[in-house]
Amino acid sequence: MSEPKATTDGNRAATDPASDPAVAPATDPATDPAAAQSLPPSVLAGPLSHAIFRVARLHRMLAQQLLRRVGLHTGQELVMMQLWDRGPQRQTDLVRLLGSDAATMTRTIRRLEHAGFVRRSPSPTDKRATIIEPTAASLALRREVENIWAELESSVADRLTPDQQTEALQVLSRIADGLTQATTQNAGGADPA
Secondary structure, three states, X not given: OOOOXXXXXXXXXXXXXHHOOOOOOOOOOOOOHHHHHHOOHHHHOOHHHXXXXXXXXXXXXXXXXXXXXXXXXXXXXXXXXXXXXXXXXXXXXXXXXXXXOHHHHHXXXXXXXXXXXXXXXXXXXXXXXXXXXXXXXXXXXXXXXXXXXXXXXXXXXOOOOHHHHHHHHHHHXXXXXXXXXXXXXXXXXXXXX
């Protein structure tokens, strides 16, 4: 991947997706022989995985750009959405709801707390649990985050017909189910390096 170049003011410019082979627009190797020939053989062994990787990178890159407007990083908005929609939550419940891990969630909550968007407090019923709640300051972000998600969704879906959007959701759901099953099966069988 190409490194961001320093600008004249010393800041780093965002990586140009067109110059990054992992995220650059490409044609479909399954239907375009020239595109298939430009990919290394190891990628040709997994064209769906390569496409998922590219789409996920581009999606995350755009989300980062959009969320930067409101001072959030990707993933933080998901925590805030859960809190806005469901109210105060135990940190362990946020881990489960978002499919995260405890260490990542702890870092995310700490950063959101430092920014003034959440407040942590001990659970009144379980001394081991921490309750996370949105602050009044975070409520001002809610509409902006919802608008950002609408813009992100538009970037994803606008070139698809309603039927294609439905089909894409069904296919992605089947892929997620397969990956979830594979993850579960492989969780206990990894050899230590």
